[in-house]
Amino acid sequence: MASVLVFLDVPALPLPRAARELLTLAGTVGTPVVAAARRVDPAMLDALASHGAVKVYEPAGELDAVLVAAKAAFLADAAKTEQPDAILLGNSFEDREIAARTGIKLGSGVITDAVAVAPDLAVTKSVLAGSYTSTCRVRTGTPVITVKANSVEPAPADPAAAAPQLVEVPLSDAGPAARVTGRSGKRVSGRPELAEARVIVAGGRGMDGNFGPVEELADLLGGAVGASRAATDAGWIEHSAQVGQTGKTVSPQLYISAGISGAIQQKAGMQTAKVIVAVNKDADAPVFEIADFGIVGDVFSVLPQAAEEIRKRRA
Amino acid sequence: MQESATRPLNIVVLVKHVPDAQFDRHLTGPGHTLDRAESILSELDEYALEAALQLAEARGGESAGNRVTALAMGPAAAVNAVKKSLQIGAYAGVHLTDDALAGSDAAGTSLALAAAVRALEETQGPVDLVITGMASTDGETSLVPAQLAERLQLAQVTFASELAVADVDGAAVVTARRDGDSFTETVDAPLPALVSVTDQANNPRYPNFKGIMAAKKKPVTVLTLADIGVDPAQVGQDGAWTAVAASAPRPPRSQGTVITDDGTAGVQLVEYLAAQKLI
Numbered sequence A: 001m002a003s004v005l006v007f008l009d010v011p012a013l014p015l016p017r018a019a020r021e022l023l024t025l026a027g028t029v030g031t032p033v034v035a036a037a038r039r040v041d042p043a044m045l046d047a048l049a050s051h052g053a054v055k056v057y058e059p060a061g062e063l064d065a066v067l068v069a070a071k072a073a074f075l076a077d078a079a080k081t082e083q084p085d086a087i088l089l090g091n092s093f094e095d096r097e098i099a100a101r102t103g104i105k106l107g108s109g110v111i112t113d114a115v116a117v118a119p120d121l122a123v124t125k126s127v128l129a130g131s132y133t134s135t136c137r138v139r140t141g142t143p144v145i146t147v148k149a150n151s152v153e154p155a156p157a158d159p160a161a162a163a164p165q166l167v168e169v170p171l172s173d174a175g176p177a178a179r180v181t182g183r184s185g186k187r188v189s190g191r192p193e194l195a196e197a198r199v200i201v202a203g204g205r206g207m208d209g210n211f212g213p214v215e216e217l218a219d220l221l222g223g224a225v226g227a228s229r230a231a232t233d234a235g236w237i238e239h240s241a242q243v244g245q246t247g248k249t250v251s252p253q254l255y256i257s258a259g260i261s262g263a264i265q266q267k268a269g270m271q272t273a274k275v276i277v278a279v280n281k282d283a284d285a286p287v288f289e290i291a292d293f294g295i296v297g298d299v300f301s302v303l304p305q306a307a308e309e310i311r312k313r314r315a
Numbered sequence B: 001m002q003e004s005a006t007r008p009l010n011i012v013v014l015v016k017h018v019p020d021a022q023f024d025r026h027l028t029g030p031g032h033t034l035d036r037a038e039s040i041l042s043e044l045d046e047y048a049l050e051a052a053l054q055l056a057e058a059r060g061g062e063s064a065g066n067r068v069t070a071l072a073m074g075p076a077a078a079v080n081a082v083k084k085s086l087q088i089g090a091y092a093g094v095h096l097t098d099d100a101l102a103g104s105d106a107a108g109t110s111l112a113l114a115a116a117v118r119a120l121e122e123t124q125g126p127v128d129l130v131i132t133g134m135a136s137t138d139g140e141t142s143l144v145p146a147q148l149a150e151r152l153q154l155a156q157v158t159f160a161s162e163l164a165v166a167d168v169d170g171a172a173v174v175t176a177r178r179d180g181d182s183f184t185e186t187v188d189a190p191l192p193a194l195v196s197v198t199d200q201a202n203n204p205r206y207p208n209f210k211g212i213m214a215a216k217k218k219p220v221t222v223l224t225l226a227d228i229g230v231d232p233a234q235v236g237q238d239g240a241w242t243a244v245a246a247s248a249p250r251p252p253r254s255q256g257t258v259i260t261d262d263g264t265a266g267v268q269l270v271e272y273l274a275a276q277k278l279i
Helices: A017-029 A042-050 A069-082 A093-106 A212-220 A229-233 A264-270 A299-314 B043-057 B076-088 B106-124 B144-152 B209-215 B265-275
Strands: A003-008 A031-036 A055-059 A086-089 A110-117 A123-127 A132-138 A144-147 A165-169 A179-185 A199-203 A224-227 A254-258 A275-280 A293-296 B010-015 B017-019 B039-041 B067-073 B092-096 B129-133 B155-168 B171-179 B183-190 B193-197 B220-223 B242-249 B257-260
Touching: A003 A017, A003 A069, A017 A031, A017 A086, A017 A110, A017 A144, A031 A042, A031 A069, A055 A069, A069 A093, A069 A165, A086 A093, A093 A110, A093 A144, A093 B106, A093 B144, A093 B155, A110 A132, A199 A212, A212 A224, A212 A254, A212 A299, A224 A229, A254 A264, A275 A299, A275 B265, A293 B265, A299 B265, B010 B043, B010 B076, B010 B106, B010 B144, B017 B076, B039 B043, B039 B076, B043 B067, B043 B076, B043 B129, B043 B155, B043 B193, B067 B076, B067 B106, B076 B092, B076 B209, B076 B220, B092 B106, B106 B144, B129 B144, B144 B155, B144 B193, B155 B183, B171 B193, B257 B265
Parallel strands: A003 A031, A003 A086, A031 A055, A055 A165, A086 A144, A110 A144, A199 A224, A199 A254, A254 A275, A275 A293, A293 B257, B010 B067, B010 B129, B067 B092, B092 B220, B129 B193, B155 B193
Antiparallel strands: A110 A123, A123 A132, A132 B242, A179 B183, B017 B039, B155 B171, B171 B183
16 A cells, blocks of 8 residues: 655654544555654654554654754655655644645645545645635645644554654755744643644633633633634733634634634634634624524623533532 | 844845635636635735835835835736835835736746746845745635745745844844744744744834825836746646645534523533533
8 A cells, every 4th residue: 555654743742633633644545654853762653653654754863953944855855765645744834834845845736724635635625714615636746735633533542553664864955944043932831732622712802801711611621722813912812822814723623712703804713613602792793603502691700600510510 | 243234135025916805705717716806915915015124124225225026926906916015115016927827826826936036136136035924815825935935945934923134244144033832932044035924023004195106106017927937837727736626615604502691601501512522
């Protein structure tokens, strides 16, 4: 069976859900082979094997110091050796840039924002901020496809899987590149990444500067905290939490919208969520047109009451 | 490291004429391409133009030899994105237009834009910076900036929320701040570089009456594929490396249940989540 090359940043164990989804998807199209952007230790190799990888490419040295250029050069080199039928990546900004540059290096078409990849490599994606669905194909070269999180259910691990072959890829010249000169970590919240979260509780203008109830409910549900542009522009919460046209596009199982009117900018980022719950004081808020369950009410009484009820049921 | 005397910068800003996202947008025709009626200058490109103008002004502006050229690719109407850019403050405009470009994918678009930048360099010397917005508001694939950097072999700094150019030991270096999910990083890159800026980078200026009048006198160069030496077979729908086989509007979300809080809405919310097996 032909191989499908999966690009992974393999930061730590346990293997993130997004990585397991890509390996699962690769297994439905061909034989999963991994291009890991860093050195792979034996524990990581085992984890990749248990999720279907039969071969793992790793760089011969550290790639970290420059932005995407080095990772794209590594992925293209691994692809030239492996000659896979397709290359899969995640759909983060960085993943998409790596895909973009790899596509040019290989002379291969790139498709982003995939939500499904058929065994014949027809790709389903959502376009125009989720208002259209299209089916695309790569016509030239090896299809390079970036896949949105929560697109497939990851297969359970098979601990008995055989150890994969580990192949070292010599470092090649990535060309002129931007160098990272400093990095400051943000407060670690322990919450899932917004783009990958299964549950998101998002707050908007109606939170009036107090995201406490949103954070409380998100933590009870094991979800991420999102926000409208109005809330991030007001400085109530960091800009990386923004969902919408100029922020992140998310497709969680559950999106709870609190105090967000749901104008087109916001809708663009969340209308492909499976279930949308909206709480807003204004009965005419556009968000109610797309909500599966809407509550006209005060976020400061509804959210805490819901949190209390969840605690009561779990007690 | 000491700042030496500054030299003028040659900056190209990529601007795009896109359908206004405030209205409904539609895919039409055999190639499932976007209906471009009701188009405007992409809002996100205004941040790129502002960043370019600020960098040029920090070095004495147009009279000191800095260049800020707005480059748009697209059909006849796309010249409006160039004109709007000139009204806002770009010093010159270029409209790359050719019937053969219709339906280009990211690979074809980046090929044509790279050739256009090289053609500009033949008349005005090396380009120091290519600046773009963080994404287009229509195609949203965000592929073109990275592919352009790859084709032109430029260092690539994307999603800059702060941007500066410093002269370090006689060489110009672009420095930027990027705000990621879990960390903020500072990066620097040698010129020439490609930079994309976010909507946090600045507050774009509005065109004023003086700017609108002045724009009428600013040059707009029209380039065709023949002018930039690109084979029409490599671009457009036929030259695309990807193809759209089918498209359909997503069924509109139907409105679900809406209740008014009677004092128990929080409990009802949890009951709904439980019924949907979401908790």
